[in-house]
Amino acid sequence: MNFKQSKSEKFFSVLNYVLLALIGFITVYPLIYVFSASISSPDAIISGKVLLLPKELTFEAYRKIIENKSIWIGYANSFFYMFAGTLVNLIFTISAAYPLSKKRLPALKFWTVFFLLTMWFQAGMIPFYLNIVSLNLLNTRTVILLAFAMTPFNMILLRTFFQSIPVSLEEAAKVDGASEFYILARIYLPLSKAGLATIGLFYAVTRWNGYFWNMILLKDDNKIPLQVMLKKMIVETKIAESIQDMDISSSVSTETLIYSTIIISVVPMMIVYPYIQKYFAEGMLLGAVKE
Incomplete structure (x- = not known):
């Protein structure tokens, strides 16, 4: 059954679409500009010709980055911290969320x-750093993986998912002699795929974008992730120091290299997110309603 909209309703709908389109453009434009600048010539960037589309197309910056060894070391480190760190996060989060759901x-x-108190009251940055030093974990990969093994918010979110699973399934499994670990592995985890995908995405994005503590706790250039290397390029603007063995020529400027590295750093998240978007959307709503 179709309802005829009044003039005010039509105006409101048009206004909504215009505002949404404007917000979408404002959100996407920085990424479009960075990509266009990364494949534009230095002269076009300096002269301000690049606004939306690339000018004087060139892929020299990407070629320089691909040929650079330190960039790939940072890339490999970022992938390691993201995958290994997310796995550690999920293990610790599940271990805490499951018993707290009972x-x-x-x-x-x-x-x-x-657990909730740790969301509002923390020891502070200096005591945390001194604790890491006393444990001899400074400048190790282990400190990045274990120091941020779980966040209370994600634990509470996963606990909510576990609580939404019917208790009758657990009771039936216990009648058949199932252990707690079996119940967790064969009932709760398979039925919580949406929740695991949601918090897994939260953890993965946080790990991939990790910058501050990686910069504080890691001093070895062979251990720092891509984001810290990107910081050196942007803040210190010393390409010769952060990109070793790379010859800076007139065809590649500092800005072009920075834009190219930014694009390279966001590509993995852009590739992964569409595949888990449906789980993410489902996960954000599944635990909200209790029966």
Whole structure:
């Protein structure tokens, strides 16, 4: 059944579409500009000719980056911290969320509050750093993986997913003699794929974009991720120091190299996200309604 819209409703719909299109353009434009600048000549960038589409097309900056060894070391480190770190995050988050989803857990309220308090009250940056130093974890890959093994928000989110699973499934499994680990592995985790995909995406994006603590805790250039290397290029603007063995020629400027590295750093997330978008959307809504 079709309802005829009034003039005010039509105007409101048009206004909504215009605002959404404007917001979408404002959101996407920086990425479009960075990509266009990365394949434009230095003269076109300096003269301000690049606004939306590339000018004087050239891929020299990408060729320089591909030939550079340190960029690929940073890329490999970022992938390692993202995949290994996300796996560590999921293991610790599942280990905490599963028992906290059970009403039979002794002192359930105490442990829930204990985890929640860490969201608002933290030791601080200096005590945390001194603790890392005392444990001899400074400038190691282990500190990046274990120091940020879990966030309370994601743990609470996953606990909500576990609580939405019918208790009757667990009771039926126990009648058949299933252990807690079996119930978790064969019932809760398969039924929580949307939730795991959601928090996995949160963790993966956080790991990939990790910059501050990676810069503080890692000093070895062979261990730093791509984002820290990008920081050196942007903030310090010393290409010769952050991109070793790369000859800077007139065909490649500092800005072009920076734009090209930015594009390279965001490509993995752009490739991965469309494949898990449906799980992400489902995961954000699944645990919201209790029956």
